[in-house]
Amino acid sequence: MATPLAHKGVTAGAKVQAMTMLDLLTKPALVEAAWNYFRDVQTKDITYEPLIRPDDKPAIELNTGTMDKYRAEMKKYYYDPAKYKTYLEQLGIEYPTVKK
Amino acid sequence: MRSTLLTAVAALSLVAAPLAQGRGNRQQPAAATVAPDEPRVAAMKTAAAADIDAMKTFTQQMVDSVFSFGELGFQEFETNRYLIEILRKNGFAVEEGVAGIPTAFIGTWGSGKPVIALGSDIDGIPQASQKPGVAYHDPIIDGAPGHGEGHNSGVPLNITAALAVKKIMERDKLPGTLRIWSGTAEELVGAKAYFIRAGLFKDVDVALFAHVDDTMAVSWGDKPNMTGLVSVLYSFRGETAHAAGSPWRGRSALDAVELMDIGWNFRREHLPLEQRSHYVITDGGDQPNVVPRTAAVWYYFRQTTYPKIKELWAVGDSIAKGAAMMTGTELLPTRVLGSAWPQHFNKAVAEAAFANIQRVGMPEWTDADQTLAKAVQKEVGARETGLLAKPPETPAAARMTLATCRGMSPRSRSDTPPTSPACRGTTGPTQSRWRRRLHTRASPRAPRFRR
Numbered sequence: 001m002a003t004p005l006a007h008k009g010v011t012a013g014a015k016v017q018a019m020t021m022l023d024l025l026t027k028p029a030l031v032e033a034a035w036n037y038f039r040d041v042q043t044k045d046i047t048y049e050p051l052i053r054p055d056d057k058p059a060i061e062l063n064t065g066t067m068d069k070y071r072a073e074m075k076k077y078y079y080d081p082a083k084y085k086t087y088l089e090q091l092g093i094e095y096p097t098v099k100k
Numbered sequence: 101m102r103s104t105l106l107t108a109v110a111a112l113s114l115v116a117a118p119l120a121q122g123r124g125n126r127q128q129p130a131a132a133t134v135a136p137d138e139p140r141v142a143a144m145k146t147a148a149a150a151d152i153d154a155m156k157t158f159t160q161q162m163v164d165s166v167f168s169f170g171e172l173g174f175q176e177f178e179t180n181r182y183l184i185e186i187l188r189k190n191g192f193a194v195e196e197g198v199a200g201i202p203t204a205f206i207g208t209w210g211s212g213k214p215v216i217a218l219g220s221d222i223d224g225i226p227q228a229s230q231k232p233g234v235a236y237h238d239p240i241i242d243g244a245p246g247h248g249e250g251h252n253s254g255v256p257l258n259i260t261a262a263l264a265v266k267k268i269m270e271r272d273k274l275p276g277t278l279r280i281w282s283g284t285a286e287e288l289v290g291a292k293a294y295f296i297r298a299g300l301f302k303d304v305d306v307a308l309f310a311h312v313d314d315t316m317a318v319s320w321g322d323k324p325n326m327t328g329l330v331s332v333l334y335s336f337r338g339e340t341a342h343a344a345g346s347p348w349r350g351r352s353a354l355d356a357v358e359l360m361d362i363g364w365n366f367r368r369e370h371l372p373l374e375q376r377s378h379y380v381i382t383d384g385g386d387q388p389n390v391v392p393r394t395a396a397v398w399y400y401f402r403q404t405t406y407p408k409i410k411e412l413w414a415v416g417d418s419i420a421k422g423a424a425m426m427t428g429t430e431l432l433p434t435r436v437l438g439s440a441w442p443q444h445f446n447k448a449v450a451e452a453a454f455a456n457i458q459r460v461g462m463p464e465w466t467d468a469d470q471t472l473a474k475a476v477q478k479e480v481g482a483r484e485t486g487l488l489a490k491p492p493e494t495p496a497a498a499r500m501t502l503a504t505c506r507g508m509s510p511r512s513r514s515d516t517p518p519t520s521p522a523c524r525g526t527t528g529p530t531q532s533r534w535r536r537r538l539h540t541r542a543s544p545r546a547p548r549f550r551r
Contacts, residue, residue: 014261028214036448058199066245074241086164
């Protein structure tokens, strides 16, 4: 997901997201319709109750071991946009590479 | 792990008015009923699109940077540092470490109503390190984590979109508040329930959520086959002893774990068909000649409604207690490591987003793009059809296409790989995601689950 497929897809997706935000900012009726759907459909028959219990805490210790193991090595491959136009260029990958 | 082959495009947009998700009446698929834009709004959209085109390099750098960090859930420190710096540089007030999670943030710009929250996931997947643009398994670092599900794309997408809209809001003095929040530890379903508990979305009118996919589509309504889940750690404590010299003095916590798993697997036959459940043993002791004093097993209990998730979880609890009794060990207080309600997104918002998808259309794919897409499709055994040139024309068609291509008819459960004609052009990346799930979810029978 650091290829032209991703770059172009994110640009297209950002346009959709931006236009939808503009709809919400300029059309109060749309926000009202969203709230109506929320009240009349999404939460009509059910009330949100968390599955986490009152004493549960976020499991923030998860994945610490794996990241401790790999982080130093991964750092060597962080993308440096000051030096390379793209991450593909930094890694020296011919796009696309389809044969071993 | 060929499952980690990059998928495709990014785009997405789902979404709900406030984040509490529930199940309501099923919506009939219908064509969008969105009125055409007034000239003023249409002009704003044209300006935003031009601005986003002008930000292509900025967007590409964000996508590539976050991809290169490849951090796992709850460890997204580099990712946070990078994204938060960009948000602050662009005038957002960012709160870090929200909801008691060091790698969770929420950035705010603007004031007044409506309050729009833009979310997307930011974490990677274990062992998913992969060179981008390569159509076969070729890790950057063997065994390391990476962005196998494209979670490097969504927050960059939201930031680019927000900056374009912010410019127009400033120019035209539009009231409204933009919030950008991190989908921290999504692969562990670890954070969102805590965000709700902390009240992060209390004053939000609409949440727009973006996720990578192989086409542009929206989602709304009840999803009868989509599960929510609770993720629970069961830990047992026994007595250690030399396993050859004096095993009678020991009580093996590992025995309790194994008997719990055996109990669960016998019980499985008598559980509702729609449930899915799976486990991994996270602590199985140290070495064979030492009776394990501690052991732990981590379960996911998946069901289609909140009450059914709770019922399944209660069965798990009772089996754990039984295992402790059988082995003379103690069941320690359980831990919930994550949770997710079944999804149910908002129709009005989805239809508005869908109209914009029609306006924007799919990107122009080059021969190189299609070559990669087809090679990935071939690698994972899908039909080599490449990527779609146009998005599906109605929300219902998009929904059907996505559903069918994921091997899940909207009404029936099927675990077969996609074969429907509706999948033409979309099978490849979807298939690769399907494969990835087979590899990463420990449940070869549940390819359709998003988590």
